[in-house]
Amino acid sequence: MNTITSMKSLKELSERTKKDNQKYSKIVTLCAGTGCQASGCSSIITSLHEELKHKGLTEKIKIRTTGCHGFCEQGPLMVIEPENIFYSFVKPKDIPEIVSETLSKDKIIERLLYTDATSGKKITYERDISFYKSQNRTVLEQNKLIDPCNINDYIAQGGYSALVKVLTKMSPEEIIQEIKESGLRGRGGGGFPTGKKWEYCRNAEGSPKYVICNADEGDPGAYMDRSVLEGNPHAVIEGMLIGAFAIGAKHGYIYVRNEYPLAVKHSKIAIQQAEELGLLGKNIFGTNFSFDIKIVRGGGAFICGESTALMASLEGKVGEPRPKDIHTTDKGFNDLPSNLNNVETWANVPFIIKNGASWFASKGTAKSKGTKIFALTGQIKNTGLIEVPMGTSLRKIIYDIGGGSATGKRIKAVQTGGPSGGCLPEELFDLPVDFEALAEAGSMVGSGGMVVMDESTCMVDVAKYFLKFLLDESCGKCVPCRVGLSRMLEIIDDITKGKGTEEKMELLKETAETVSIASLCALGKTAPNPILSTIKYFQSEYEAHIKDKRCPAGVCRELIHYSIDEDKCTGCGSCLKACPHGAISGEKKKSYRIDDDQCEKCGICKEVCKFNAITIS
């Protein structure tokens, strides 16, 4: 392959790829992101290939396997271009029909269409789906247009033109100025202004300098970094190249967790392809700028997403944070100036350079600019990855994009920012999602996880769950985080068991404050957020647990009792068969009873009862 040395040759390659694609009458885009793979898309890809071969259509129809489209809940997904027909829940047995009807005769298969979660109508085209319509996608938009294993696809979408622009027309200072003006802030959770960080690193003494991509995403439920790295690795690489040029770095690292095999694979392929085209390596684009990227796989510790712990891990040491009195931009990896940014931050950089700082700054709020990817999960109809401008209200995200409650029960809270974020109640759903507004409300944007919870969720139990996660993931180096979190868990565990007292509640609050003030790193500093925010907004639930020894949501096992409603029970006996603890007794066709001493409160009887006769009190 010839290396690219001028804007002209890059454009030529782009045109050539576009022309190649025009040969096909249809392009079938199949999502092969992790979500759709879990739903079984790989067998669909194989059967589609076979079917096209069988029908002799390989010359006319192109299959493009792409990264995550975002609407993971409906997966496996298929989009047929140029019509933009959207098929969901595709199964291998549907493939012959899709080929013979839709691909050959332009006939739409009704049953594969997406049914709108609110109106119940069938929707034919992807662009008309409210989940997509209400979003404003930049980084995620490219995912479905690109085969991540094919650099030409990325170049055809204008890829690497930002790199060419900075190498030929811009000075490092101009790039930093551009990023500063755009108002881009760290997408990994800290929200530190990216341009400022680059400037610090550029001005720091020491050589060589490093740029690092943080792909050690570990929040339960969050997978945007994974999807970007899997679906569009070249955007990350291009962003790193631009950053390295601006900072004066010669070497780069992608620190990605080993649990993301597809991300590791795709970034490896991407690096190799970029090297082959001369876009990475020595004398890039024929200039004297040289830069290489290595992939380092993390061992799976949540704490290694923290910048100093990540760099320690990169050095081969134990992944523990160190005090940040000296910033990593001065002394980071190997005690040399290092600039660490998150996957999503890097992926945004080429777009800013291409479209200009003012384009990026036109979206978002006064202090938080641009768009942000969120992982929308929980008890809502449409789950998946969404990208919206900063400042979009939680209500819009939950109801317009998410389609509202999936269970029909009232949505009572949303947990934002991963395990160390906070739970926000429905009264605050009009809050704009930006760094400041969420922090003020006691939560944070974090990496962008959003877990929606309905009335069947006990907030004390939720706080306990996240606390337990963080205690498990704490490195144990400093006292407030290691001991403080275990003490907090001790107290909250007592509360869920009906052993809580008001004095202990005060102690819980005091400990939480100490942990947030005195901990060494951001894990400890933010760890009390789930506790503090639930105490703030759901005080009544804590009171019910402590004073009345009652769990209003019926979740905390020690505080609930299962019983059978005699009027509703028909004596069918399915609960008797289902109960694994032998706690149910009675005769057929007569009402059954639950023995409280033997009941383990597993809830299986409630699940099997068709007559809603089992009640929780």
Next chain:
Amino acid sequence: MNEYVTLTINGSKVKTPQGTSVLDAALSYGICIPHLCHMPGISPIGACRLCIVEVVKNGKSKVTTSCTLEVEEGMVILAHTERILKARKNIAEMLVAEAPNSRAIQDIALRCGVKEVRYPFRNKDCVLCGRCVRICAETWQSKSLGFVGRGSERHVALPFDKRPEFCKQCNDCINVCPMTITPCPGPMKKGEEFFCGLCESQLSMAENIVDTCVDCRLGEGFNCLRAKNK
């Protein structure tokens, strides 16, 4: 080259050689900042978090440990604000609940104003201050001890739980351990732990003037710089 820098700690001007930590500077001026994991001459790790202070910069204050913070010209340090004192007292309370069988920790808790321990005692043998690990690695270049495990499983151990050949048998790991001196009332059995507080009279002066070292003798147990120099 400017070898000395001047900074302010709790409003007092302090002049100290460049490269000193804020904690050492404060201690040498008789400003009492309780500490446990810090040892003079050994690199700081910032693990116990007792020596937290507020650094005021551009009108904003940031909490950090004074042992890891190097002095800078014109630095403004507040070591005993209400916020800091409250957090420090709480950390000391956690520590004494973890390991009541240490005079050093009992002393620190008293010095930090702990009056009662609200957490159930755990009576552990180690609070992971890392003094032994660091003195072994740094003073003796031996690295016979290290931290093993993460989070609640973290503990100090010998390589493969065996005393290695390169252990110099200096016993410094024992000498610097805050757990080796038992509290004055004697060893405490499981279930019978209590907060000692016998030396409270030592603090009659210090209670009103928290930031001043009153040579309280309490520091001896945990190698307080002042107590050692006496």
